[in-house]
Amino acid sequence: MNVTVNRKAHFNAAHRLYRKDWSDDKNNAVFGKCNNPNFHGHNYELIVSVTGPIDQETGYVIDMKVLRDIIKTEVEDVLDHKNLNIEVPEFKELNPTAENIAVVIYNKMRPNLAAHLDLKITLFETPRNFVVYSGN
Ligand SMILES: Nc1nc2c(c(=O)[nH]1)N=C([C@H](O)[C@H](O)COP(=O)(O)OP(=O)(O)OP(=O)(O)O)CN2
Numbered sequence: 001m002n003v004t005v006n007r008k009a010h011f012n013a014a015h016r017l018y019r020k021d022w023s024d025d026k027n028n029a030v031f032g033k034c035n036n037p038n039f040h041g042h043n044y045e046l047i048v049s050v051t052g053p054i055d056q057e058t059g060y061v062i063d064m065k066v067l068r069d070i071i072k073t074e075v076e077d078v079l080d081h082k083n084l085n086i087e088v089p090e091f092k093e094l095n096p097t098a099e100n101i102a103v104v105i106y107n108k109m110r111p112n113l114a115a116h117l118d119l120k121i122t123l124f125e126t127p128r129n130f131v132v133y134s135g136n
């Protein structure tokens with residue numbers, strides 16, 4: 001019997017969507033206002049979902065306090081109030097789209113969880129735009 005434990009978090013970050021190897025015209029055509037050279041920001045809302053069996057002794061799938069601390073260390077401390085393009089090494093050569101941010105968060109969280117637990121990342125970039133990544 002598997003149960004999913006969910007923990008919400010949030011962070012604020014600035015970014016610019018563009019490719020260095022494209023012309024200004026092409027970046028503007030593809031990314032529009034998201035290609036603003038002076039960057040723009042989002043209030044990202046994150047849901048981290050961990051699925052697995054209930055431990056018969058503790059009644060936990062995972063201790064939510066442990067999950068909270070992993071999110072703080074691996075996500076909030078790294079991304080909150082940062083310029084993703086400039087300050088976060090993973091995005092030096094990777095466009096910080098919602099899709100890529102979700103994959104980066106997954107890859108940072110995954111090693112901190114026991115192998116028998118499944119991980120799903122749901123990331124809201126705006127109240128209406130969100131992505132989901134489960135590692136495949
Ligand atoms: N597939 C993706 N498409 C877009 C991404 C992305 O990460 N993945 N990102 C952006 C922009 O960064 C931003 O998210 C767009 O903001 P905006 O158009 O203002 O979105 P809103 O939901 O706030 O606005 P609406 O008025 O509801 O459209 C663009 N595309």
Ligand SMILES: [Zn+2]
Nearest residue numbers: 015034040042
């Ligand atoms: Zn944006």
